[in-house]
Amino acid sequence: MKEQLRLALLSALKQCYVDGSLTSGELPEEVQLEIPKNSDHGDFSTNLAMTLAKPEKMAPRKIAEALVAVLQGNPLCDKIEIAGPGFINFRLTATCWYDVLDQIFAQGCDYGHSTIGHGTKIQVEFVSANPTGPLHIGHGRGAVVGDAVAAVLQAAGFEVQREYYVNDAGNQVVTLGRSILLRLRELQGEKIDFPEDGYQAEYIVDLASKFRSEVGELNNLSEDEAIQSCARFGVTEILKWIEADLQKFGIKFDHWYSEKNLYDQGMVDRQLDELKQKGLSFEQDNALWLRTTAFGDDKDRVLIKSDGSYTYFASDVAYHMEKFDRGFNRVIDVWGADHHGYIPRMKAMLTGLGHPPEDLEVLLIQMVNLLRDGKPYIMGKRSGNFITLRDVIDEVGRDACRFFFLMRRCDSQLDFDLELAKQQSSDNPVYYVQYAHARVCSINRNAEEAGTKQLQPKDVDYSCLKLADELALVKQLARYPETIVGAALGYEPHRIVFYLQDLAAQFHSYYNRHRVLVDDPATTQARLCLANAVRIVLANALRLLGLSAPERM
RNA sequence: GCGCCAGUAGCUCAGUUGGAUAGAGCAACGGACUUCUAAUCCGUAGGCCGAGGGUUCGAAUCCUUCCUGGCGCGCCA
Structure with a gap:
């Protein structure tokens, strides 16, 4: 409907140039048509005459008159008027609107x-919470927004893949393994001193006891092997929870991508080699750095620490390059807003490796302040005191919960009061x-x-x-x-x-x-x-x- | 100190990417169920769009300087 009118306007403009009522020959790249707030101003309105005022060196209303003279009698339109400083207002015929009903029933x-997406391949990566604990409310917001963004893109004709990046390599997994192991020993009657930096939460004890009944006790293994074994078990179990929670929320991923696999396949090392060959990385203080400052970042970033271990950035570089290798034209990352400082280095890395930085779009999801009865609820994985996403879904309901997350633009903070969400449930x-x-x-x-x-x-x-x-x-x-x-x-x-x-x-x-x-x-x-x-x-x-x-x- | 995000009705937020008289929901007040579901509807009231300056036919929207709140600024994840 809008498009037909747009075309009519454009051809009217050309007609004006032909018959000489307008002279500049200027064709706007886009004819702006908007739906006026005030319905007295018609169904559609254009500022075309005003934007032409300058090149045409004519009063906007005069230009509008020339255009309307040509448009008069257009079968789509019931009434065409010039208003205000030079708007042209269109009222379409009723029959024209009735066509919409036929379209709805036909489609x-x-x-x-x-x-409109023309099958452009887009990957939306979201949630990607570390498999070291259950999802919390903040993950929930990211999950719903990511899922909805993916769905909306699909509806607009993009080819979309939903991916979850599993951080199953690195320090926090070792910490998980150690935490489980310690709780396991505790269950076996040992008196242990649980470290500050371990995962304190109750579910670690549950995992330990499940480990004991399903795998057994680990007395024959070395410390490292035992931690490994516990970590593998923990990650698998927690991923099952996460998947179940997401399923409960109606979210299904097309693909789960393992960070560990990235290392096992040698992709991280290959990528680091390429960076070295391109002269983008350098060694200093016994560490390997990426020169992200060459592409707009405020400092260079470490890829390999002086103790020889890799930073997350190293695997993120490999991971994101691999996404493009898989054929995605555009990649969307949904992150918590507290990670916004990572954007410049990611964009710098892409630029260095020859990708336009716009190929990566990062959606920042602002914090969710979980409240109960108006009082803030402090969340922290290690504090041991948190309400999980599942608790919230169970309490508030899936539809209400999803709707709540989607009601605000994702870059504004959100107060989520559990009592309020429940109380309000009737209205x-x-x-x-x-x-x-x-x-x-x-x-x-x-x-x-x-x-x-x-x-x-x-x-x-x-x-x-x-x-x-x-x-x-x-x-x-x-x-x-x-x-x-x-x-x-x-x-x-x-x-x-x-x-x-x-x-x-x-x-x-x-x-x-x-x-x-x-x-x-x-x-x-x-x-x-x-x-x-x-x-x-x-x-x-x-x-x-x-x-x-x-x-x- | 530097950077990112926000600041719009008492509260929570929209605002079609620069358009005409700035909107909605809660909350307040007053009305509508013998009529397809009252989880609904109708009406009233409520504003220095954080502040100043700039850009132009035209600014809540763009540029700039401040103010306030949140979050970042590791060889953490």
């Missing part, structure tokens, strides 16, 4: 999808949206009980939908596809949430003002179509965000 659950916005969906289903049931058979859209007279409320609703439905495109290109799934709330509000309002099932059969049929078009779009958007669309509530 069904695909309505809203587009091909939680997610139910508001779902209720709209359930209402349409209920209308359908009533129609069926009353013996009203719903006609095929082609047999329905849409011109019965002449109320302002009805046209406004259709126009809102027409905006859904572009909402997805905007959400995808900006990596902003929250836009879908706001769209859903707007659509639900408009429908609730309409429902309270007018009956769908009325005496006149033609009107009833048309309104049933409208209501069901709303239902389809609500269901599509809810599904996109991983939320359920209940048929009754």
